[in-house]
Amino acid sequence: MLYNEIRDSIHKAVVKTYGKIEVPNFSVETPANTAHGDFSTNVAFVLAKQLKKSPTDIAGELIYSLVKDLPKFDIKVLPPGFINFWLSEEALKSEFLNIFKRREKYGQSMTKKEKVLVEFLSANPTGPIHIGNGRGAFFGDVLVKILKRRGYGAKSEYYINNAKASEQIKNLGKTGQGKYDAYPYVFDMYIKDNPALVKKIKKMTPANAGFTLARFIQEKNKKIIEKKLNIKYDNYFSEESLFASGEVQKMKKFLAKKDLVYEKDGALWFKAEKFGDTEDRVLLRSTGEPTYFLTDIVYHFNKLKKRKFHRIVNIWGADHHGYAPRLKASLKALGFEEENIQIIITQFVRLVEQGKEVKMSKRKGKFITLEDLVGEVGLDAARFFFLEKTSDTHMDFDLKLARERSVKNPVYYIQYAHARIANILKKAGRKKIVPRKGGYKYLREKEEIVLIKKLIFFPGVFQEIAEDNHVNRLTKYAYELARDFHNFYERHRVITEDKDIYEERLGLVYASGVVFKIILDTLGISAPDKM
RNA sequence: GCCCUCGUAGUUCAACGGAUAAAAUGCAAGAUUCCGAAUCUUGCGAUAGAGGUUCGAUUCCUCUCGAGGGCACCA
DSSP states (O other): OHHHHHHHHHHHHHHHHHOSOOOOOOOEEOOSSGGGOSEEEOHHHHHHHHHTSOHHHHHHHHHHHHHHHOTTEEEEEETTTEEEEEEOHHHHHHHHHHHHHHGGGTTOOOSOOOEEEEEOOOOOTTSOOBGGGHHHHHHHHHHHHHHHHTTOEEEEEEEEOOOTTSHHHHHHHHHHTTSOOSOHHHIIIIITTOHHHHHHHHTSOHHHHHHHHHHHHHHHHHHIIIIISOOOOSEEEETHHHHHTTHHHHHHHHHHHTTOEEEETTEEEEOOGGGTOSSOEEEEOTTSOBOHHHHHHHHHHIIIIISOOSEEEEEEEGGGGGGHHHHHHHHHHTTOOGGGEEEEEEOOEEEEETTEEOOOBTTTTBOOBHHHHHHHHOHHHHHHHHHTSOTTSOEEEEHHHHHHHHHTOHHHHHHHHHHHHHHHHHHHTOSSOOOOTTOOTTOOSHHHHHHHHHHHTHHHHHHHHHHHOOTHHHHHHHHHHHHHHHHHHHHSOSSOSOHHHHHHHHHHHHHHHHHHHHHHHHHTOOOOSOO
16 A cells, blocks of 8 residues: 555664664644645654754655655655655556456455454443434444454454342343333333233242343344344443353452452452552452442453454443543453453443433433434434544534434535435446456546545545544545545546547546445445435 | 643635645636536635744644533443
8 A cells, every 4th residue: 555655664764864863753744734745754753853953954864765666656845854755646546446356345455454342332231222322422433343344353343231139130121020220211212012021020029020121122122123223233241241151250260369359248259459540340249249340340351352353442331431540450460461352442422402401311311322312314314424533522402403403414515426426327228337448548637637646545445434433534534535626527428529538537437436435334324326 | 620632814724843734615707619517717704812842833832712622330
């Protein structure tokens, strides 16, 4: 890929020019301003201190080696010391041909990378999936798809908190049996119309009743996840299964053997403070029941050790961020490294109505389900609405506004580009287009070049996201690509008299369609031929 | 009280420490004999406040103000 080629060449140039010095971290990026080229690097700035020279001088010295090494680019130094790269037309067209060669596999990495497990959503099986879960749900779904495409052995997973030993399952059971009211909405949503289920759990222990009810709720949620949210998990993992397999028992012994626990006040404590947490944490209550933390240690040990994932990514809501040090401490104690576990916190969605906050409480049954939202604004608009925002900023959600915005949602702008492409190909009577033998020498108009450039930067966008998890960049890129396509379309007729121009523009349209399709599939948004 | 996030145009929101802070929406003005106007063009408008580090700060550090979250033998 172009980006990597430049990186390597800069590294080589520094060593060649200055001998064996420490090469600091430098950046290679695509400048916002097109006057600054297709790529630029700040390497001269980061070397300035060490070499005690001005950035302009350093850039001037490095450029000789770079020019020799990168004939694909025109390279210039611009003040105050950036080195800027312009892709030659030949290199541009040659990269463009790759889209035809790889088609729906364009941007797919051939090199195999580490195994990654992405766990997300994992809503408690005590109720429906609400709006606040939307961010993590769609974010995780798209991240996994991107990782897979970039060659990671990535899998998605949903963790079901259904341990019979847990308080929440027992309380759920009692609620279902009408003995307690921990979850007021449960009756309306799951019990009322289901006498068979009520009869079935009536005589069970609270734990078994809760487990049974949780399975029922979970099945409902799973259907919504797959059918309504368009998320297909590689795996659903049951917390209770860790008890059945004996892994919880084994872990207790293991931790004791490693001298990581002690008894106090009749409970069993984990020495979390020793590994970076603010205090020690309970693993077994004085009643002898395990806490969620114990099974969570087992679960993550299972991910890293038993299933051999090199890296695990957990996507959690902001209400769990205080829990992160505890989990990390436990994994550190078990011998794993910081880089083995990534926790991504998605900030809360605040529900507002006419500027005033509406308190959303799952416990009190005051919430809007994600299913409702999707029904209200449509899946495509809903997915885009969540996916276009970074996960770490707070988000205000006004359903009225969301309805309004859904009509003007940028997703339609992108889908419209796809529909226009389909329409042109249909009009031209072509489905699949093979590249021209002589190359694409007639594509020289400004809008054509801009569009080609945007298309060939596509693999780099996926790579960046795979590296830094900023999934929202994909929606932004998709929007820009649509804009570049619409601009091209507005100014230049594809179906024209001139046969060469006709064929080449048709190729450009086709290649754009290929990339749009990949992006929309990745986002989990439909790619319509007609709207 | 202690800890963690966040604060950018009227609104919804972008920006690995990089060059002139990007868009959408809104408002104003304009574009269609021709592949779909759900489109295109132009204009208006923002980094909460005060210091500091740096060649360079929306980004890092300190304080103030404001919003959200966490401080369980719940999950």
